[in-house]
Amino acid sequence: MNPVSFTQANLGMLLWAALIAASFFAAAQVSQAIDPVLLTALRLLFSALMFVPLLWFQGAAAPTRAGLGAHAVLGLLLALYFGSLFEALRYTSAVNTGTLFTLVPLLTLAFEGWLLPGGSQQRRLLPMLVAGAGALLLVLKGGAPGQLPSLYAMAVYALGCLAMAAYSPLSQRFKARSLQGRSPAAMTFWNMLFGALFLFAASLVSGGWRSAALLGSNDLLWLLYLALFATLATFWLLHRAIGVIAPSTVISYIYLSTLFLTLFHWLWLGQRPLLGEGLGALLVALGMFGLVRGSRPGAAMA
Numbered sequence: 084m085n086p087v088s089f090t091q092a093n094l095g096m097l098l099w100a101a102l103i104a105a106s107f108f109a110a111a112q113v114s115q116a117i118d119p120v121l122l123t124a125l126r127l128l129f130s131a132l133m134f135v136p137l138l139w140f141q142g143a144a145a146p147t148r149a150g151l152g153a154h155a156v157l158g159l160l161l162a163l164y165f166g167s168l169f170e171a172l173r174y175t176s177a178v179n180t181g182t183l184f185t186l187v188p189l190l191t192l193a194f195e196g197w198l199l200p201g202g203s204q205q206r207r208l209l210p211m212l213v214a215g216a217g218a219l220l221l222v223l224k225g226g227a228p229g230q231l232p233s234l235y236a237m238a239v240y241a242l243g244c245l246a247m248a249a250y251s252p253l254s255q256r257f258k259a260r261s262l263q264g265r266s267p268a269a270m271t272f273w274n275m276l277f278g279a280l281f282l283f284a285a286s287l288v289s290g291g292w293r294s295a296a297l298l299g300s301n302d303l304l305w306l307l308y309l310a311l312f313a314t315l316a317t318f319w320l321l322h323r324a325i326g327v328i329a330p331s332t333v334i335s336y337i338y339l340s341t342l343f344l345t346l347f348h349w350l351w352l353g354q355r356p357l358l359g360e361g362l363g364a365l366l367v368a369l370g371m372f373g374l375v376r377g378s379r380p381g382a383a384m385a
Contacts, residue, residue, distance in 0.1 A: 092327040093375060099320040100339035104347070106313030107181050111172050112305045117298060118291030119169030122306065124282035127161065127275045129310035130318075134272040143269050149261035151273075157254055158277025160246040165314075166282060167243025174236035181344070183240050184337055185218040190248030192331035198252040199330070207377045211335055214370025218341040220363030251321065251330035258326060267322035271315065332378040335371065342367045 087095070113122055146154060171180050188211055258265065286292045324333045342364055348354045 087323055087327060089327055092324040095320045096324050096328070096333060096336040097339065099317050099324075100336045101343050102312050102317050102320075103337060104340040104343040106309060106317075107344075109305055109309055109313060110168060111176075112301075113169075113309075114297060114299065114302050115173050116294065117302065118286060118289070118294040119173065120166050120282050120289065121286045121291045121294060122169050123162065123165040124279045124286055126165065126306055126310050126314055127279035127282065129307060130315040131272050131275040131279060133311065133315050134268050134275075137268050138272055141266070141268070143266065146265070146269075146273060147261065150265070153257040153261045154270075154273040155277045157250060157257070157270075157274040158279075159281055160250045160253070161274055161278035161318075162281040162285075163246035164243040164250070165278070166285075167239045167246075171233075171236040171240035171243075174233040175240075179237070180240055181341065182219065183237060183244060184247075185215055185341065187244050187248050187337060188331055188335040189215060190245060191251055191334045194249045195252040195329065195331050198249075198256050207329065207331060207374055210370045210373025210377065211331065212370070214335060214338040214367050214374065217363040217366025217368075217370060218338040220359045220366065221341045221345045248334070251325055251334055254322065255325050255330055267319050270322045271318045275314070275318065328375075329378040332374045335374050338367050338371060 168180060192207065192211060254262075254270070258270075262270065283292075321333060345360055345364065349356055
């Protein structure tokens, strides 16, 4: 049984949305000369190691063989997502990756219908489309006329988005079986540890590990920030909410991330709101209100 209430889970996901919004810009600050696979491996490893004292204090038991297999699958999905993000940011902007990420909730809804049948997916489709349309209005702005993003970058990141879309529904399915009773901290630790191992292995094969010599103090600081706030905290909040809120609604909080990014440009950078942005903000608010209402405990539990 998840120890948090429906309201607590949603408040946690509000914080998740704010941290995700900041992560797009933080990831772009890391030197592009360093292999993105190695960067992601270090990021996941740093995040996992931060959970070791908590797990030791809690006396968490080691997972079973079936549980290790489930964690390995989820870790592979994390590796695919984060690796694709760093690789895509070499060739396109944080705005373009943020735009493509708005499709993840719809893809999650599709995976949820496949992996967790019998839910209320149809009832959440319309508010999700409304919120998604609003998010697109918020992020599809400011580009130069006729400037298209790199097709390679978008293809790579699309694969990562598919992996992320499968993560929440598959995690909930595993929690009902081989990972039953696992805490959010244990889920996050093992998933990230396996993700880091997969990426370190890929870095050894590709030779990307050699770029570790190019890591500067500024890169390490940004990696530690990403590990603590954009990875460890967000995935702990994600696992805290999964099972209390429907998986597709959990990941739909990314729409609020686009709203937070826009508010940052309005309030901090002093940019004047555009008409399309105002409409987008309204649609995101209405869509998320409908999604949260449609994901009350009776509808969210599989």
